[in-house]
Structure formats: C-alpha cells, structure tokens
C-alpha cells in the first residue's frame with residue numbers, strides 16, 4: 399500500500415472515531431465501506447502471498463529440473479565418450495583379428511587362407527576377363543640354410559624373399575605364403591610371356607640380395623612353376639599345374655622356372 403492510500407485510511411479511521419460524528423447519516427455507510435475495504439485488502443494480500451508461493455515453488459522446480467538435465471547431459475556425454483572408445487577398441491580388435499586370420503605372421507604376406515579366398519572371389523567375379531597367371535615359388539635347398547645357419551637364419555631368408563617378391567610385383571598382383579618355403583603369386587592381366595618376364599626379374603633380384611649370415615653372404619635362389627589359368631578352369635587345378643611345373647624346375651636343376659602344360 400502506498401502512503402497516499404494509508405493517509406486516506408488514517409483519515410477515515412479518525413473520522414469514524416470522532417464522537418461528534420456519531421449521528422451523521424453517512425457514518426454507517428462509511429464504516430461499512432471501510433471494513434469492506436479492509437476485507438478486500440486482506441484477501442488481496444492472501445492472493446499475492448499464494449502467488450508468491452507458487453512462483454517460488456515453480457522456480458525451485460525449474461532449478462531442480464535444470465540441475466537434473468545438466469547431470470543427465472554430463473552422464474550422456476561420458477557414456478558417448480566411453481562408447482566411442484569402445485568402438486575404437488573394437489575396430490582395432492577387428493583389424494588385429496583380420497590381420498591374424500589373413501596374414502602370415504613371419505613375412506607379413508597374405509596367408510594361404512587369404513590367397514584361397516582371393517582366388518574364390520576372382521572365380522565368382524564374372525567381369526574377370528583378361529588372362530591370369532599363377533606362379534609357385536620355392537626356395538632352393540632351404541633345408542640346408544636351416545641346418546647350416548639355424549632356424550632364425552632360415553626365417554631371415556624367408557622374410558628377405560617375401561620383401562623381394564613384394565618389390566617385384568605390381569599393385570594389382572597378390573603374393574602370399576602358400577606354406578613352408580613356398581609362395582604363390584597371383585598375377586591378373588598377365589599371360590605366360592609377361593609372367594616369364596616378371597619371374598626372370600624376380601630371380602635376378604633374389605640372386606642379387608645381400609643377405610649376410612655372419613661373415614658369409616647367403617645366395618638365395620628359387621625354383622618357379624608358372625601356369626596360365628584356362629577359362630572355366632578350377633583355380634585349384636591351375637595351382638596344381640603350377641606345382642607340377644615347379645617340380646619340373648626342381649628336377650631340371652633348380653634356380654629356374656618352368657611353364658605348365
């Protein structure tokens with residue numbers, strides 16, 4: 399209530415209290431008006447206090463809800479960080495699993511499983527049109543290297559051969575370890591002539607390797623069998639023919655290649 403209202407009320411109260419106005423015809427009406435005003439004021443104050451209470455509760459609720467939301471948001475961010483880390487970990491694990499199941503651990507080349515799968519995919523791919531050759535490469539007298547210099551030296555020779563193979567091949571070629579000291583080359587868009595040129599280059603690089611075992615330089619040679627895939631032929635049969643050609647190369651004195659029938 400402002401001071402003007404209060405002054406008016408004080409004035410009315412004073413008038414009502416004056417005994418000289420007891421019989422005045424307006425006194426009774428003024429008194430009722432005065433009490434009516436007091437009642438209204440009281441009601442208004444109650445309403446204002448209820449509204450204040452509501453507002454305070456609403457603000458507290460708002461504050462509590464905001465706080466709760468912030469906590470949920472924080473928790474959600476934490477969860478999403480954990481989920482991201484978990485996914486990265488899963489991706490790494492998958493990658494490792496993929497590597498373990500498709501790579502030869504010693505040389506890092508494709509393993510036999512991967513080579514077979516690759517050939518199966520090629521067989522299923524009807525767009526595969528150009529010539530395709532397979533070459534089976536086998537280190538000569540590898541047992542002697544192991545026997546003479548130890549298994550670790552043999553492993554070094556295998557790794558050196560794997561690196562030489564990789565460096566001699568083109569981007570679309572695939573080479574992998576077929577088993578022991580035997581490696582398979584898958585050469586797409588390659589007829590026998592081109593395969594022979596590649597294998598010649600490979601033999602030269604292999605002989606030129608500077609592989610040291612103590613004071614001794616180890617000269618690596620390999621025998622190779624090459625087979626061109628016939629249209630409609632099962633890849634296993636092409637590999638078999640390449641293997642037979644490899645045996646021919648061994649029989650003919652090693653350090654050479656032979657072409658399959």
Ligand SMILES: Nc1nc2c(ncn2[C@@H]2O[C@H](COP(=O)(O)OP(=O)(O)OP(=O)(O)O)[C@@H](O)[C@H]2O)c(=O)[nH]1
Nearest residue numbers: 536537538539540541542544549550552553578579
């Ligand atoms: N160090 C090493 N040796 C291996 C590995 N896998 C197979 N070998 C060895 O490779 C040798 C293969 O010997 P053989 O099959 O007799 O062939 P080779 O001595 O190369 O004779 P030819 O093939 O006839 O020229 C065996 O002594 C195997 O133990 C390997 O991962 N590491």
